Amino acid sequence: MRVIRVADYQEMSDLCASLVVAQIKAKPDIVLGVPTGGTPLGMYARLVETFRAGEVDVRRASFFNLDEYVGLPHEHAQSYHAYMRRHLYDQVEDAFTPENLHVPDGNAGDLQKACESYEAAIRAAGGMDLCMLGIGANGHVAFNEPGCSLASRVRVVRLAERTVLDNARFFADPATVPRHAMTMGTGTIRDARALILLASGEGKAAAVAAALEGPVTSRCPASIVQLHPRVVFLVDEAAASGLTVRHPSWEEYRSDPHAETFLFQ
Ligand code: GLP
Numbered sequence: 001m002r003v004i005r006v007a008d009y010q011e012m013s014d015l016c017a018s019l020v021v022a023q024i025k026a027k028p029d030i031v032l033g034v035p036t037g038g039t040p041l042g043m044y045a046r047l048v049e050t051f052r053a054g055e056v057d058v059r060r061a062s063f064f065n066l067d068e069y070v071g072l073p074h075e076h077a078q079s080y081h082a083y084m085r086r087h088l089y090d091q092v093e094d095a096f097t098p099e100n101l102h103v104p105d106g107n108a109g110d111l112q113k114a115c116e117s118y119e120a121a122i123r124a125a126g127g128m129d130l131c132m133l134g135i136g137a138n139g140h141v142a143f144n145e146p147g148c149s150l151a152s153r154v155r156v157v158r159l160a161e162r163t164v165l166d167n168a169r170f171f172a173d174p175a176t177v178p179r180h181a182m183t184m185g186t187g188t189i190r191d192a193r194a195l196i197l198l199a200s201g202e203g204k205a206a207a208v209a210a211a212l213e214g215p216v217t218s219r220c221p222a223s224i225v226q227l228h229p230r231v232v233f234l235v236d237e238a239a240a241s242g243l244t245v246r247h248p249s250w251e252e253y254r255s256d257p258h259a260e261t262f263l264f265q
Contacts, residue, residue, distance in 0.1 A: 007249075141186065156182050
């Protein structure tokens with residue numbers, strides 16, 4: 001696992017985007033797991049610039065969202081369907097292949113079947129090469145809340161009260177924040193061949209410390225990263241403030257002659 005300290009949100013976003021672009025160039029038919037939330041917005045903005053400039057071709061790449069609210073219409077501004085269109089898919093004309101863009105269907109008549117189909121679709125695509133993740137203030141990844149099974153697959157979950165409160169800022173009426181979501185499980189995420197985690201801001205410091213220095217426990221689902229062989233965790237100074245282990249900055253990391261070979265180890 002490579003934990004890399006970055007100065008701030010902007011450096012985290014730029015660095016993450018450049019790592020993703022490098023991975024797409026290395027494997028044009030890459031299968032990506034993609035997150036939502038406030039944290040990845042800067043990274044998506046950078047990707048949009050890169051795709052607009054034609055620096056990399058993403059038509060063969062597949063995208064699988066980590067999660068989606070249950071019961072929120074796809075057109076609802078806060079649905080993750082709408083989020084992905086707004087921040088990435090509709091931003092670059094003709095860049096993406098629509099059949100390669102996947103978001104869980106939280107409005108399916110048969111949710112159980114939709115969960116199984118989503119899991120099967122990831123498998124059919126060859127499994128995720130790279131899954132990007134944010135981290136909740138309570139240590140959740142995707143919508144795997146504290147107390148979940150660390151081997152879980154795509155399923156419907158009830159959101160923790162903390163998560164509902166955290167996400168209320170995106171809704172005009174906090175009372176309308178959905179209580180359930182369809183999410184990749186921690187087992188689904190662990191099957192990805194590589195992970196990139198992003199954490200920015202003091203509000204994430206406790207969760208980052210628990211994920212990286214605490215025990216691997218369902219109390220902090222993000223702690224699964226400790227068991228994954230290929231993880232890059234980009235943490236800005238504020239989010240790293242609860243860590244006792246000192247990790248290299250990107251500058252330090254980059255000046256290491258072996259950096260390229262061990263980035264995803
Ligand atoms: C949301 C998403 C997660 C995200 C997390 C943090 O509820 N389901 O995938 O990582 O919460 O969000 P933010 O980046 O806005 O802090």
